[in-house]
Amino acid sequence: MMKRFSMTALAGFCAMTISGCSDNSVAPTAEVADQTTNQWIIDGQRDLANALNQQPINKPAKNVIFFIGDGMGITTQTAARILEGQLSGQDGEENLLSFETLPYTALVKTYTTNHQVSDSAGTATAYHTGVKTKSGVIGLSEFADYNVCDGQAEHEVTSLLKMAEDRGMATGLVSTARITHASPAAAYAHAASREWETDKDMLPADIEMGCVDIARQLIEFEHGDGVDVILGGGRRGFLPNTVADPEYPDQQGRREDGRDLVAQWQAAGGQFVWNEQQLRDAPQDQPLLGLFEPSHMQFEVDRPHDAGGEPSLTEMTATAISRLEDSEEGYYLFIEAGRIDHAHHYNNAYRALHDAVEMSRAVAQAMAMTSEQDTLIVVSADHSHSFALAGYPAKGNGVFDWVRGTDERGHPTNEVELAEDGQPYSMLGYTTGFMVPRDEAYGELDPSHPNFRQGARIPSRGEHHGGEDVVVMARGPMAHAFHGFVEQTFLYHAMAHALGFQQ
Numbered sequence: 245m246m247k248r249f250s251m252t253a254l255a256g257f258c259a260m261t262i263s264g265c266s267d268n269s270v271a272p273t274a275e276v277a278d279q280t281t282n283q284w285i286i287d288g289q290r291d292l293a294n295a296l297n298q299q300p301i302n303k304p305a306k307n308v309i310f311f312i313g314d315g316m317g318i319t320t321q322t323a324a325r326i327l328e329g330q331l332s333g334q335d336g337e338e339n340l341l342s343f344e345t346l347p348y349t350a351l352v353k354t355y356t357t358n359h360q361v362s363d364s365a366g367t368a369t370a371y372h373t374g375v376k377t378k379s380g381v382i383g384l385s386e387f388a389d390y391n392v393c394d395g396q397a398e399h400e401v402t403s404l405l406k407m408a409e410d411r412g413m414a415t416g417l418v419s420t421a422r423i424t425h426a427s428p429a430a431a432y433a434h435a436a437s438r439e440w441e442t443d444k445d446m447l448p449a450d451i452e453m454g455c456v457d458i459a460r461q462l463i464e465f466e467h468g469d470g471v472d473v474i475l476g477g478g479r480r481g482f483l484p485n486t487v488a489d490p491e492y493p494d495q496q497g498r499r500e501d502g503r504d505l506v507a508q509w510q511a512a513g514g515q516f517v518w519n520e521q522q523l524r525d526a527p528q529d530q531p532l533l534g535l536f537e538p539s540h541m542q543f544e545v546d547r548p549h550d551a552g553g554e555p556s557l558t559e560m561t562a563t564a565i566s567r568l569e570d571s572e573e574g575y576y577l578f579i580e581a582g583r584i585d586h587a588h589h590y591n592n593a594y595r596a597l598h599d600a601v602e603m604s605r606a607v608a609q610a611m612a613m614t615s616e617q618d619t620l621i622v623v624s625a626d627h628s629h630s631f632a633l634a635g636y637p638a639k640g641n642g643v644f645d646w647v648r649g650t651d652e653r654g655h656p657t658n659e660v661e662l663a664e665d666g667q668p669y670s671m672l673g674y675t676t677g678f679m680v681p682r683d684e685a686y687g688e689l690d691p692s693h694p695n696f697r698q699g700a701r702i703p704s705r706g707e708h709h710g711g712e713d714v715v716v717m718a719r720g721p722m723a724h725a726f727h728g729f730v731e732q733t734f735l736y737h738a739m740a741h742a743l744g745f746q747q
């Protein structure tokens with residue numbers, strides 16, 4: 245019985261291998277039978293066949309959709325992958341996030357010209373313009389001095405978004421952070437400091453010298469017909485400090501120069517919306533500015549409690565694509581999951597990972613709405629965090645739970661493991677940031693609570709970024725350019741090439 249079964253299995257195995265089997269291949273044994281009928285073998289053969297059948301799409305892209313998970317390092321991807329799997333009732337480890345199914349990947353070196361561990365401004369300048377620069381600098385080369393207005397104009401570098409507008413393409417910007425925050429800002433602005441989001445954040449002398457705040461640069465963007473779809477947070481930067489916020493009437497705008505940039509946008513023929521219902525009702529035929537919070541938008545897990553009702557990253561992604569996809573000249577769309585980073589800075593893995601899972605949904609939406617024959621989708625991160633996944637939790641351990649291990653036979657015990665100090669521990673942790681005393685009360689905490697903060701090893705005001713490589717994943721025309729280890733500037737070059745832009 246065993247012999248006949250294993251012969252059958254071997255025949256199937258031979259059929260599936262690419263190099264083929266010869267008739268005098270290994271004699272069937274119990275060991276081979278176990279291996280050939282093993283699910284890991286079957287899955288591995290399927291994945292190998294898919295990998296060998298992958299054909300590059302070697303032609304220009306009509307459209308590019310470029311996603312950045314701010315602070316989405318590899319550990320964040322792994323933990324978010326497990327979380328997403330567990331949310332759908334699996335152990336989690338076998339799951340893949342939507343963007344982890346894209347066929348081409350590379351590892352990305354994220355350092356800036358003056359820091360081993362980078363910030364979001366230097367990295368955004370690298371991937372938007374193809375030029376590495378100093379940390380904190382937006383849309384200027386490394387020869388500009390950080391936070392110095394004088395002379396900055398000589399060091400401006402141009403972005404993919406500007407090139408797309410200059411060529412008559414439709415363009416869009418989406419972020420769950422303030423739309424004037426570093427990652428989107430480097431697509432359209434030049435500023436010696438990422439802090440110059442409004443005039444209030446600049447020295448009067450710098451404004452007199454002619455440096456312009458980031459919010460104004462977005463509304464007064466002079467390339468093509470301006471950005472067609474802008475969705476994100478940061479409303480206060482567009483409203484004067486004499487005007488009440490529409491969602492929170494006890495708050496005012498932030499601008500001190502009296503400019504109402506929302507009114508300026510509307511006067512130029514654009515629509516403005518500030519909540520989810522208005523976004524759904526907005527007519528398709530005018531440029532759209534949607535600003536859904538005075539500062540950053542809500543974390544995904546807090547979004548249902550928002551006063552005015554906010555769209556998710558997935559809904560903003562779908563809205564942006566549907567408004568851009570009829571463009572004859574194609575479109576360039578930049579989308580940022582901007583708050584994975586912020587939750588990590590609070591040592592709060594719960595919100596970071598739920599925002600990463602929402603980014604997976606948003607990329608799935610973009611994949612479903614586009615064809616890989618004409619649309620290049622690129623997904624990456626700007627930098628990592630000091631975030632670790634460690635200990636020896638049993639497979640299927642709740643991603644936010646205390647570590648529960650295995651017994652001497654390798655079977656899960658479902659018992660909480662204790663560290664050398666007699667306290668339980670989470671598999672998620674941080675090198676820097678908020679310290680949680682590991683005293684008697686520690687074991688009484690609920691590590692799965694949304695507000696649980698994984699403790700750090702080194703105290704710091706806000707958890708720090710990490711300096712190891714991040715991943716870039718891609719599908720569509722010229723996606724095969726992404727392989728090996730690349731500088732972050734390479735993302736710009738590969739996307740510009742896919743769109744046929746000449747350097």
Ligand SMILES: [Zn+2]
Pocket residue numbers: 315364585586589709
């Ligand atoms: Zn950060």
